[in-house]
Amino acid sequence: MGREHAVEEVxxxxxxxxxxxxxxxxAERQRPGLQVSAEQIVHLSTHxxxxxxxPRFF
Amino acid sequence: MAALHTLGVAEGVALxxxxxxxPVALAEACLARIEALEPALQAWVTIDREGALAAAKRCEERxxxxxxxxxxxxxxVGLKDIFYTAGLRTTAGSKVYADFVPDYDATSVSRLRENGxxxxxxxxxxxxxxxDPSPSRNPWNAAHTPGGSSSGSAVAxxxxxxxxxxxxxxxxSTLRPAAYNGIVGLKPTYGRIxxxxxxxxxxxxxxxxxxxxxxxxxxxxxxxxxxPDPRDPGSLSEPVGxxxxxxxxxxxxxxxxxxxxxxxxxxxxxxxxxxxxxxxRLAQAxxxxxxxxxxxxxxxxxxxxxxIMKVEMAAFHADMFMTQxxxxxxxxxxxxxxxxxxxxxxxxxxxxxxxLFQDDVSQMFQAVDVLLTPATPAPAPRDxxxxxxxxxxxxxxxxxxxxxxxxxxxxxxxxxxxxxxxxPHAQEDRLLRxxxxxxxxxxxxxxxxx
Numbered sequence: 001m002g003r004e005h006a007v008e009e010v011x012x013x014x015x016x017x018x019x020x021x022x023x024x025x026x027a028e029r030q031r032p033g034l035q036v037s038a039e040q041i042v043h044l045s046t047h048x049x050x051x052x053x054x055p056r057f058f
Numbered sequence: 059m060a061a062l063h064t065l066g067v068a069e070g071v072a073l074x075x076x077x078x079x080x081p082v083a084l085a086e087a088c089l090a091r092i093e094a095l096e097p098a099l100q101a102w103v104t105i106d107r108e109g110a111l112a113a114a115k116r117c118e119e120r121x122x123x124x125x126x127x128x129x130x131x132x133x134x135v136g137l138k139d140i141f142y143t144a145g146l147r148t149t150a151g152s153k154v155y156a157d158f159v160p161d162y163d164a165t166s167v168s169r170l171r172e173n174g175x176x177x178x179x180x181x182x183x184x185x186x187x188x189x190d191p192s193p194s195r196n197p198w199n200a201a202h203t204p205g206g207s208s209s210g211s212a213v214a215x216x217x218x219x220x221x222x223x224x225x226x227x228x229x230x231s232t233l234r235p236a237a238y239n240g241i242v243g244l245k246p247t248y249g250r251i252x253x254x255x256x257x258x259x260x261x262x263x264x265x266x267x268x269x270x271x272x273x274x275x276x277x278x279x280x281x282x283x284x285x286p287d288p289r290d291p292g293s294l295s296e297p298v299g300x301x302x303x304x305x306x307x308x309x310x311x312x313x314x315x316x317x318x319x320x321x322x323x324x325x326x327x328x329x330x331x332x333x334x335x336x337x338x339r340l341a342q343a344x345x346x347x348x349x350x351x352x353x354x355x356x357x358x359x360x361x362x363x364x365x366i367m368k369v370e371m372a373a374f375h376a377d378m379f380m381t382q383x384x385x386x387x388x389x390x391x392x393x394x395x396x397x398x399x400x401x402x403x404x405x406x407x408x409x410x411x412x413x414l415f416q417d418d419v420s421q422m423f424q425a426v427d428v429l430l431t432p433a434t435p436a437p438a439p440r441d442x443x444x445x446x447x448x449x450x451x452x453x454x455x456x457x458x459x460x461x462x463x464x465x466x467x468x469x470x471x472x473x474x475x476x477x478x479x480x481x482p483h484a485q486e487d488r489l490l491r492x493x494x495x496x497x498x499x500x501x502x503x504x505x506x507x508x
Contacts, residue, residue: 017399033392034399037368040361041404044411047358055409056416057262058249058292 003042011038062087067133067221067275074121074132081114081121081132085176088134092178092219095508098200099217100193101210103139104147105179110134114176128173129282136214136223138207139180140187141167142255150257151183151192153385154378164255165287166224166266173282178220182210187226187259188371189445190387196239197506198473202438205235206445208267212239215269217508222279225267228259228367230434230451232267233463233478237433238446240465240474240504242493244268244276245451247484248458249294251280252287260370261292262409263363263455271503273494276462277301280486299487308494314340314479315350315426321450326436332475333432336466336500340430343499350429353418355411360449362408362415363456369405372397412456416483419457423482428492433463433476440471454480460489464497465504474504 014034019027062084065073073079089107096102114134120127137143140150142160149155163171170177184192184207194209196202197217204213208225212235215223225232227245236243244267251266258264268279281301287293316337322330341347372379372394379386379394386394422429435447454461461480469475479496481489 013401014396014399018395021398022395030392030395033396037365037396037400040365041400043361044358044365044404044407047355047411049407049410049414053410053413055406056413057409 006042006045007038010041011035014038063091063218065221066271067130067278068272070133070221071129071131071278077121081117081176082111084132085110085114085134085178088178088220095217095219099195099197099213099508101181101213101217101219102136103149103151103180103182103210106146106177109146110176110178113171117174117176120174129278130170131174133175133222134178134220135170135175136178136181136211136220137167138187138211138223138225139183140226140257141224143167143177143180146180148180148257150187151185154382155257160255162255165252165289166283167255169283181208181214181223183207184209184445185387185390186257187228187231188390188393190389191442191445196438197508198240198438201442202440202473203238203442203444203446205238205438207231208235208269209445211269212236212241212243215239215271216241216506218505221270222275223269225269226256227265227267227451227455228263229363229455230448232265232269233451233461234434234446234448236269236463237465237474237476238438240506242270242272242276242465243463244280245455245462246280246284246460246486247294249290249292250284250460250484250486252290252293254287254289258370258374260367262370263367265455273462273464273490273497274305277305277490294484296484301487301490304487304491305494308491308498310495311344311346312427312492312495313346313425314492315348315422315429317350317352317429317431319352320356321431324435324449325432328469329432329434329436329475332467333477336477337430340496340499345495345499348426350422350426353415353422355415355418356453358411359415359453359456362411363452365400365404365408366412368393368397369400370397416457419459420482427481427488429480431478431480433478437469437471437473437475450478459483460486462489462493464493464500465502466500467502468504
């Protein structure tokens with residue numbers, strides 16, 4: 001799956017979530033901000049993480 | 059003697075202790091300076107004239123009785139308007155908090171008071187310490203952004219309204235405005251200064267920051283307010299260092315690793331050339347300067363920092379936002395809207411990547427004492443619709459390691475330029491020692507034309 005397609009897929013998921021919270025019209029208004037988040041999510045998904053690595057919050 | 063409002067922290071404390079100046083006179087001088095410049099610079103939300111003069115009077119009486127009023131005896135200090143102050147309005151630059159009056163002090167505020175500081179008032183912050191620009195103006199040139207989010211704190215210190223102010227940093231909100239205004243900004247290790255009573259942006263990323271005009275002043279304020287706090291779950295347990303001693307014994311040239319990659323690629327030509335010239339000058343003064351590469355995990359830093367920040371911001375604001383979202387300005391509103399729908403799995407991926415980068419950062423200091431980058435990609439932009447670019451400061455906030463911005467010269471357009479030094483986790487004494495050495499070697503002290 002190409003990066004552009006992956007971003008589009010993630011974006012549609014975020015827009016759908018926003019639509020369930022605020023309604024479809026409002027979710028469309030949010031699309032530019034959600035696009036940035038979708039790109040960030042896809043960018044991070046390409047970086048390998050050791051399977052046993054736990055997060056450290058503080 | 060210099061005009062009282064121009065005295066730095068260490069200088070003011072020394073003269074106060076010697077009985078050469080009165081804390082009340084010092085507070086009055088700063089209040090007069092604020093009165094003169096505030097209409098143009100808009101650095102303050104609230105001035106607590108009565109409270110400040112009462113605190114200064116108490117400090118003066120303690121000195122007269124032969125008591126020790128603390129490390130910050132009589133020092134006028136400003137507080138970014140996200141620090142809880144008992145009985146004093148704390149707006150967070152937001153309509154949502156417009157009338158909020160806390161009933162207790164943030165731990166850092168209590169420690170300032172315990173150390174004899176005179177709290178002058180609450181400085182302007184961008185809304186909830188995020189990226190919608192504030193009304194504050196850069197004292198070097200009002201057409202350029204003062205940066206943010208600690209905009210009022212930086213403007214107040216640069217324009218000699220106060221010698222010190224507290225800010226905060228989640229991405230680059232202390233070091234960036236410090237660099238844009240030609241002053242020193244210190245962000246210690248995550249948890250070194252308690253965040254209890256500081257309105258959060260993002261619990262895992264928020265740091266209390268210090269804005270002053272010299273490295274010695276940064277060490278003095280840090281010494282006064284650093285330390286564990288059981289009320290802050292992120293509080294650092296490692297012992298507080300001897301920061302004042304560190305800056306007084308800064309005679310050994312540091313080993314400096316200059317970072318390129320992102321920091322060269324994203325700096326403008328003038329900043330790149332300036333930073334190279336600074337590194338050369340430090341090497342000529344005796345520092346061991348070498349180039350260092352960034353680890354592969356650096357490529358994830360900026361995206362992961364944003365994902366964590368948006369989700370945690372949304373978690374803090376969720377309830378208020380559901381009922382009052384039209385009170386929020388566009389940038390913060392978009393961030394919260396995104397944070398509300400980013401999947402939990404993606405948030406945790408970002409947190410795991412953060413740990414990878416933290417581990418990589420700790421390996422970067424094997425042959426150097428500190429890292430060096432430009433403080434910002436360019437001097438303060440001539441644009442009041444932005445607070446500037448946080449991408450040079452955010453990696454170190456995300457890693458939780460201490461960093462400091464130092465003024466290093468002026469651009470061709472007459473705006474401040476700065477360098478950033480970074481040290482390993484919990485090594486503020488190392489950072490301050492190296493920064494003091496660089497400060498002496500560079501001999502740069504900037505004052506805006508106001």
